[in-house]
Amino acid sequence: xxxxxxxxxxxxxxxxxxxxxxxxxxxxxxxxxxxxxxxxxxxxxxxxxxxxxxxxxxxxxxxxxxxxxxxxxxxxxxxxxxxxxxxxxxxxxxxxxxxxxxxxxxxxxxxxxxxxxxxxxxxxxxxxxxxxxxxxxxxxxxxxxxxxxxxxxxxxxxxxxxxxxxxxxxxxxxxxxxxxxxxxxxxxxxxxxxxxxxxxxxxxxxxxxxxxxxxxxxxxxxxxxxxxxxxxxxxxxxxxxxxxxxxxxxxxxxxxxxxxxxxxxxxxxxxxxxxxxxxxxxxxxxxxxxxxxxxxxxxxxxxxxxxxxxxxxxxxxxxxxxxxxxxxxxxxxxxxxxxxxxxxxxxxxxx
Amino acid sequence: xxxxxxxxxxxxxxxxxxxxxxxxxxxxxxxxxxxxxxxxxxxxxxxxxxxxxxxxxxxxxxxxxxxxxxxxxxxxxxxxxxxxxxxxxxxxxxxxxxxxxxxxxxxxxxxxxxxxxxxxxxxxxxxxxxxxxxxxxxxxxxxxxxxxxxxxxxxxxxxxxxxxxxxxxxxxxxxxxxxxxxxxxxxxxxxxxxxxxxxxxxxxxxxxxxxxxxxxxxxxxxxxxxxxxxxxxxxxxxxxxxxxxxxxxxxxxxxxxxxxxxxxxxxxxxxxxxxxxxxxxxxxxxxxxxxxxxxxxxxxxxxxxxxxxxxxxxxxxxxxxxxxxxxxxxxxxxxxxxxxxxxxxxxxxxxxxxxxxxxxxxxxxxxxxx
Numbered sequence: 001x002x003x004x005x006x007x008x009x010x011x012x013x014x015x016x017x018x019x020x021x022x023x024x025x026x027x028x029x030x031x032x033x034x035x036x037x038x039x040x041x042x043x044x045x046x047x048x049x050x051x052x053x054x055x056x057x058x059x060x061x062x063x064x065x066x067x068x069x070x071x072x073x074x075x076x077x078x079x080x081x082x083x084x085x086x087x088x089x090x091x092x093x094x095x096x097x098x099x100x101x102x103x104x105x106x107x108x109x110x111x112x113x114x115x116x117x118x119x120x121x122x123x124x125x126x127x128x129x130x131x132x133x134x135x136x137x138x139x140x141x142x143x144x145x146x147x148x149x150x151x152x153x154x155x156x157x158x159x160x161x162x163x164x165x166x167x168x169x170x171x172x173x174x175x176x177x178x179x180x181x182x183x184x185x186x187x188x189x190x191x192x193x194x195x196x197x198x199x200x201x202x203x204x205x206x207x208x209x210x211x212x213x214x215x216x217x218x219x220x221x222x223x224x225x226x227x228x229x230x231x232x233x234x235x236x237x238x239x240x241x242x243x244x245x246x247x248x249x250x251x252x253x254x255x256x257x258x259x260x261x262x263x264x265x266x267x268x269x270x271x272x273x274x275x276x277x278x279x280x281x282x283x284x285x286x287x288x289x290x291x292x293x294x295x296x297x298x299x300x301x302x303x304x305x306x307x308x309x310x311x312x313x314x315x316x317x318x319x320x321x322x323x324x325x326x327x328x329x330x331x332x333x334x335x336x337x338x339x340x341x342x343x344x345x346x347x348x349x350x351x
Numbered sequence: 352x353x354x355x356x357x358x359x360x361x362x363x364x365x366x367x368x369x370x371x372x373x374x375x376x377x378x379x380x381x382x383x384x385x386x387x388x389x390x391x392x393x394x395x396x397x398x399x400x401x402x403x404x405x406x407x408x409x410x411x412x413x414x415x416x417x418x419x420x421x422x423x424x425x426x427x428x429x430x431x432x433x434x435x436x437x438x439x440x441x442x443x444x445x446x447x448x449x450x451x452x453x454x455x456x457x458x459x460x461x462x463x464x465x466x467x468x469x470x471x472x473x474x475x476x477x478x479x480x481x482x483x484x485x486x487x488x489x490x491x492x493x494x495x496x497x498x499x500x501x502x503x504x505x506x507x508x509x510x511x512x513x514x515x516x517x518x519x520x521x522x523x524x525x526x527x528x529x530x531x532x533x534x535x536x537x538x539x540x541x542x543x544x545x546x547x548x549x550x551x552x553x554x555x556x557x558x559x560x561x562x563x564x565x566x567x568x569x570x571x572x573x574x575x576x577x578x579x580x581x582x583x584x585x586x587x588x589x590x591x592x593x594x595x596x597x598x599x600x601x602x603x604x605x606x607x608x609x610x611x612x613x614x615x616x617x618x619x620x621x622x623x624x625x626x627x628x629x630x631x632x633x634x635x636x637x638x639x640x641x642x643x644x645x646x647x648x649x650x651x652x653x654x655x656x657x658x659x660x661x662x663x664x665x666x667x668x669x670x671x672x673x674x675x676x677x678x679x680x681x682x683x684x685x686x687x688x689x690x691x692x693x694x695x696x697x698x699x700x701x702x703x704x705x706x707x708x709x710x711x712x713x714x715x716x717x718x719x720x721x
Contacts, residue, residue: 022516023487121389150388150543152584159658178517184658184665203659208686218518220661266662267683288525288550289569291586292633292663292679295550309662311681312633333683350488350518 003029004040005195011173016165018182019175020218021192022350027175030192031141034173036060047139063132067144069124071116077127078112084135095134102130105164122153133164140165142174146181154178158185179219183207191215213337216262217348223306224344225261236331242303244280248334256338265295265309267333270319276328284323294319298327353414353504353537354379355400360409362395369395371561372409377539382531384548385541387558388584393541394433396558397507400539401430413505428505429498433513437482443469443493444478450501468496471530488519499534506531506538512547524551545585549573557581579627579707583718587632589676590714595624602701609672614647615704625709633679634703637666637689638696650697654689668697
């Protein structure tokens with residue numbers, strides 16, 4: 001089995017990089033190679049322009065936080081934090097101020113005397129991160145560091161994690177399967193699939209202009225429609241989708257006439273009145289409430305179904321299942337991809 | 352399609368009270384979600400209905416029949432625990448057929464039912480594979496098919512999507528609800544994921560320390576949270592401390608930190624009352640410094656952080672009075688508009704503010720989930 005297939009990636013000093021991808025895509029293997037837990041079969045790994053392929057784990061100066069929280073159960077919080085500096089032969093007095101600072105930053109001060117089994121999952125996770133940070137490593141490797149936690153706790157802790165890394169001027173590589181987590185805290189995201197990095201970019205870039213069909217699918221929600229290019233102008237492309245005409249502000253830069261059109265649900269405009277000359281008619285088939293927004297499934301002219309997201313408002317409340325609506329797909333948000341050889345379903349499959 | 356009723360149920364483990372004097376009715380054919388942080392008693396509640404643990408006090412009824420002393424296997428419930436175990440040496444089909452066969456059904460009948468469940472969970476094409484040959488998502492669907500094949504009309508699901516990748520969870524939750532509704536099942540689904548609960552549930556029960564905080568439709572618990580904990584646990588919320596400075600016929604004025612005045616539409620407060628006010632992050636609007644048009648509820652501050660959430664961008668504003676607020680702006684309206692360090696106004700419409708009495712142990716204690 002090939003876990004990593006000819007991967008090249010450069011991570012900048014003090015960067016917060018997230019690696020995302022479905023289970024089994026090779027993300028954990030990748031950071032294990034950087035940590036020195038796994039040796040690459042081919043290729044080189046450099047840290048600060050220094051080849052580290054043959055450097056043992058303990059000399060790589062990396063802090064590693066595992067998916068499963070591993071604290072020393074017989075040591076209290078303070079002793080857990082002292083352990084790293086201690087085995088490295090530092091005098092505890094020399095790192096005391098760093099440890100104190102860390103306890104303060106993590107709001108763990110009242111917990112120093114507690115043992116791991118007396119802490120909640122969130123607090124244990126904070127201790128694990130703090131322990132990696134006080135090791136003095138400039139490079140922090142995080143493998144699903146928030147994976148064992150409740151959604152609400154995850155969404156609160158992720159910001160603290162980024163803040164700490166930035167405050168301490170560290171470089172962090174953070175593996176996660178949670179794309180929202182990655183988007184909200186990463187400087188850049190690397191998307192992996194089947195052992196390869198298929199795209200690297202800032203969160204906004206990957207979301208607005210994904211170069212790859214899989215990225216469009218995996219990062220955020222998207223509607224995918226199959227179509228055919230039937231015309232091109234100076235600043236638009238005309239596409240036929242099941243007999244209905246859509247316009248994209250993007251130019252086709254590939255040969256295939258057969259295309260996949262993608263659009264994010266929140267960019268689709270929906271109204272009870274006809275909103276645009278090029279608007280399509282549809283019927284609301286499903287409505288669900290997401291908190292800050294509503295998500296609708298709209299069957300367009302009995303031909304295809306698109307999901308539409310609208311911000312939570314009195315207007316959105318008034319759309320009901322069964323209702324006829326007019327929807328408009330703004331050309332500037334319509335992404336175009338050549339139809340994949342393996343078929344659309346295979347191209348975006350995560351299983 | 353059965354109803355389930357819990358009356359004054361208490362369950363203790365040693366000196367820990369997992370469920371405290373809880374009463375709840377689940378309607379026929381309803382899809383109910385139990386939502387709460389770790390240790391809130393969600394799984395215990397499910398096990399009580401399944402018959403795996405017995406209540407110390409109170410009664411549990413299924414279809415108006417007292418089941419306190421009825422063993423799990425007679426309750427006609429399909430229970431899918433968080434850590435389910437598939438039979439590794441049996442094929443997909445055999446895994447599903449196990450239940451019907453052990454109930455004494457003929458091989459043909461068991462096969463027919465099992466294939467039907469596999470069709471429904473879209474696994475029929477893998478009927479002859481072994482569990483380890485399936486992906487995580489498929490294994491999850493297999494466990495579900497096996498639970499459904501028992502023919503039970505009550506489905507009890509403990510974090511049924513918990514072990515899956517975030518992207519797959521999103522796909523499967525829609526299917527789960529559809530499956531339950533098409534088969535007229537009464538479902539109780541335990542989750543700690545509030546978005547998941549809102550999408551699949553007819554009603555949500557918010558649980559904390561073994562007690563129900565609120566029961567209601569997703570819209571109700573989001574729009575009208577009964578207490579600070581619910582407001583915090585479901586959806587993003589900004590909280591400000593203050594006291595009621597003045598009350599008139601149409602509403603009240605709340606004095607926030609450092610004399611910031613907030614107008615609210617609630618006239619039924621008393622002057623001097625110490626309160627916490629809550630505004631949803633997407634209702635906390637952000638205005639360009641130049642574009643200040645509103646007269647009231649406009650608070651100056653500086654953007655100190657931006658965070659990209661996909662369909663929204665979240666801005667953290669450090670207000671000049673020392674408070675902090677998050678403002679969620681739809682992506683299409685936010686692209687390239689605001690940047691860190693920029694001076695802005697936070698604008699809050701009076702009707703979007705919820706008021707709670709100041710909790711006895713402080714705000715922090717009330718919203719603690721970590």
